[in-house]
Amino acid sequence: MMRRHPGRSLAVAAALVAATAVPVSLVSAAAPALASSPAKDVTANLFMWNWNSVASECTNVLGPDGYAAVQVAPPEDSMTDAADGHPWWEIYQPVDYDLTSRMGDDAQFRAMVGACHQAGVKVYVDAVLNHMARQDGNDTSYGGASYTPGSSYPAYSSPDFHNYPNDCPVSSDQITDWNDYTQVTECELDALPDLRTESAYVRSTEAAYLNKLIGYGVDGFRLDAAKHIGHTDLAALESLLNKDTTTGQPVYIVQEVAFGSSNTQLQPSSFENTGSLIGFDYADAIKTQFTGDIADFGGFSSWSLIPGAYSSTFVNNHDTERDGSNLSYKNGATYVLATEFLLAWGFGTPQVYSGFTWNNTGDSPPSDANGYVTGTNCSSGWYCTDRITGVANMVGWHNLALAGGDPVANWYTDGTNLIAFSRGPDAWISLDNESSAQTRTFTTGLPDGTYCDIIHGSVSGGTCTGPTVTVSGNRATVTVPAHDAVAIDRGSRVSGPSTATFTVNVNANATTSWGQNVYIVGSIPALGSWSPANAVALSSRNYPYWTAALSVPANTYLEYKYIKIDSSGNVTWESGANRYYTTGSSGSITFNDTWRS
Template identity: 90%
Template sequence: MTRRHSGRYLAGAAALVAATAVPVSLLAATGSAQAAASAKDVTANLFMWNWNSVASECTNVLGPDGYAAVQVAPPEDSMTDAADGHPWWEIYQPVDYNLTSRMGNDAQFQAMVTACHQAGVKVYVDAVLNHMARQDGNDTSYGGASYTPGTAYPAFSSPDFHNYPNDCPVSSDQISDWNNYQQVTECELDALPDLRTESTYVRTTEAAYLNKLIGYGVDGFRLDAAKHIGHTDLAALEGMLNKDKLTGQPVYMVQEVALGSTNTQLQPASFENTGSLIGFDYADAIKTQFSSGGDLANFGGFATWSLIPSAYSSTFVNNHDTERDGSNLSYKNGSTYVLANEFLLAWGFGTPQVYASFTWNNSNDSPPADANGYVTGTNCASGWYCTDRITGVANMVGWHNLALANNDPVANWYTDGTNLIAFSRGPDAWISLNNESSAQTRTFTTGLPDGTYCDIIHGSVSGSACTGPTVTVSGNRATVTVPANDAVAIDRNSRVPGSPASTFTVNINANATTSWGQNVYIVGSIPALGSWNTANAVALSSQNYPYWTAALSVPANTYFEYKYIKIDASGNVIWESGSNRFYTTGSSGSITFNDTWHS
């Protein structure tokens, strides 16, 4: 069984139209069912981590690194399929709404919510409400409940399910036309008994389950197969829910609405009134641009792409469905996958989600578990891929939060025309991503103040030092070597305290004739040259006239532009003609500029 049905790509992926416009800035989420704008909004999707491991991760990693929320797997009591090795999709076949799942029991779940809240991390729960378990060779749940598929469960019986011919118009009870609203919402998805969600009893039962979780402190829900529940039923169910205990506002809702339908009733836009939406189209775009043959330069035309609006989109690189069917990138893509997650956090579109889960060889594989199927503790060194902990990804959460807090737009866009890009988020943060096969060295405009910064992709500020490489910024610019299939990123919070910038000596020897009372100066783009302010230009000595000389200390590894000017006793300024002169300093040493005044 797979959870991503055949209707996913009926119309293909969203069209990606490249343009030359600089991308739009971050849009804040609006609407009662969406996440409120705040200084942090990144979710860590810890798929199938058990509750004790989630609690530990919130305390030791997610909270300290600035994650806003954690999304956890469905906690309902589900069917168990020992004969097939306890495949992961068991948890999407609920039998009862008691919290006796593969990930832990009720008490452990409550303790996890408490621990995450104490770490400043919200908890979002994956909720399976569209259907109940089908028969797969076993009619007993993890909690020991027995059931008869489509007929009898602890909370539901036959009248609580859609069936042919009363509801589903197809005799097999299965969806045959993915563009037919009635079939999609009242026939079975993958032979899973479809709940009659228009029933007051069904709605009341499901609302009671969600309200129990809200009472435990849960802050929001991922609504599995929301497309198959339908608009009216979703709105009615949400209207029965209690408010968030912490904020007093409606809890966060993000809906799984698969792409591909030509029927407007079944397209993501028609679900915007009941919550945010899983950004499948964004993940598709990420794969297109980062995969072999992709072109990161096309992100420069991002504003024209046909995507779910930023305010409604829960953006991601992959999730539990898409990593298995090959439609999106996964950890198996190595450095490209990491680079894509770093871009996700940098770009500032939608509400980003970082996915961390178990490794697998076959699409149905179970996570590491005991003989009875209960998931064992997460070990990031064996059996699990903890994307949320990777240095570059974890540090980019803080980078992202800084840009979010100041509502910084994308600025200082650069591309080499293919797969090297760079941009800043206002004056607070800068990144360059290189998806090419060799290292690339460029001088970039970063927008950041002068100083020495820790490259947070490869290290962190520790005391007054950086545990990795550093970047020197002078005059808003920095000369940086970006490794192959890698990134370099800095922000205001990564400036190394008290560390002086390395310097490089520039000897000036400029040939310029002057009139009585005139003197020659040099002025340029960096503070050491006055930042183009003639009042702060550097005076040159006329001792060797007509050669004007000086020895200047400027930042190392820095690109700058400059010109010579003449200023008379009255303060009148004459600029030499022609284009700006320019130079990039090395890491050490000196250079002599044997220049001649451009008349």
């Protein structure tokens, strides 16, 4: 939510201060999940997109481009403030836990989760649990519920809230000392009625809401204002949550814990026992470097940041783009370049933010007269970072490096604002934050050949839609445009010396309707580069087994899925995450797969 207090320093020095954990007594709970599947982990934060638009984006963009998950806005029924033009922050003031929100209703939400899972994309929900709506607007919600701030809501009454003097030591009920643990956790944040989260009733009510979402297939949660809930209450709440319906494991948890407190109990490191953490320090450092000298990333290993295993890293989110502490779409090419760096560097679990454009910090997203968010139009009123060619293609680049466990290598810098590096032998990038184009000969670490520059083009049908880069003896002479990047990876090679091949025998069990045929499509040109038009047809001779013998490059990581195409050209993708495999230096493998409905 919007943090209006001066809790976070904008100086990079403060952002990079090491925080020392303190012992905290926690209620026994299963450890929350910290990451996605090993082959992909990028989340797209589609801030305030309505549920129909999220579903479409999962199907048409996020799934095919290799995103692991989507984070969606709080789906609770919230207050409505027509007098102020329905500001975005309405959704952070819940009235009820019914799923009637600005973004859609219960049925649309469930359909969205199903569509995203069908595309192999997990769904993370922004959950507001610290407080309820205050005295704003008409004291009614989008779902038509009435409430009296701090005393009466469909699920709560006065005893369910903290107050002075029983809990909050300040007569105004407001936080005045941001270093006082009791005030931060039991007084009101921005005059928002603070829930008594130590109460068994409040915990069970909140857990019932989250478990309903888990039952709908939700894979994890962003816990808004987690710092103001406190360690013990968070652990107790998490102990009541059901397991992920797909994996049977604890759901993913990421917590909003801002820096700025000298009290170690309120620093992010003390919340590591209850989940991942939003990497505000990393985003601050990104802004500092990209408005200064990106060569400083060469000293990254010495920076004191939230450990990568816990950090959800990002360039900006809905709060920080408005308070000016981080970069935003208003920074133009620098913002895009920073997002491409985020995906290339490989620290933490990266999140790409796509929101709406704004002039005033409280502006509403594009909505109808009643405040309901209209369909996302990336050419008007919205800034869809996740779709930008360089960003979308860098997700696949990132996944390739992630799958190989590739460290940063072949580091180059001109000492100021031109850098380059590889991720092991699989991927290479150069970023130019200078005001003019820069030409250098770089060591890429990649095999000889001609590669598609995926920042400015894509591989389609074995050819590149943009400029290419020629690698010879692991080196390439490249001109990097101003405030731009050039990137290549093993999957983007469009030609090269004769290389060894590996045989993949496909044996997929899939039943079809009349007129349907089954195809395999995947991340490399030999599998159509994720284009259904270039997918490889399988033979139905041994129906219901669909077969083929394919020759693919040796020693190559690939991802793939099966699709069905009917006589009218309609494409149906199998559900679940992308399948993946790394070919050997020679020989063959048989994919004995079964269609996932």
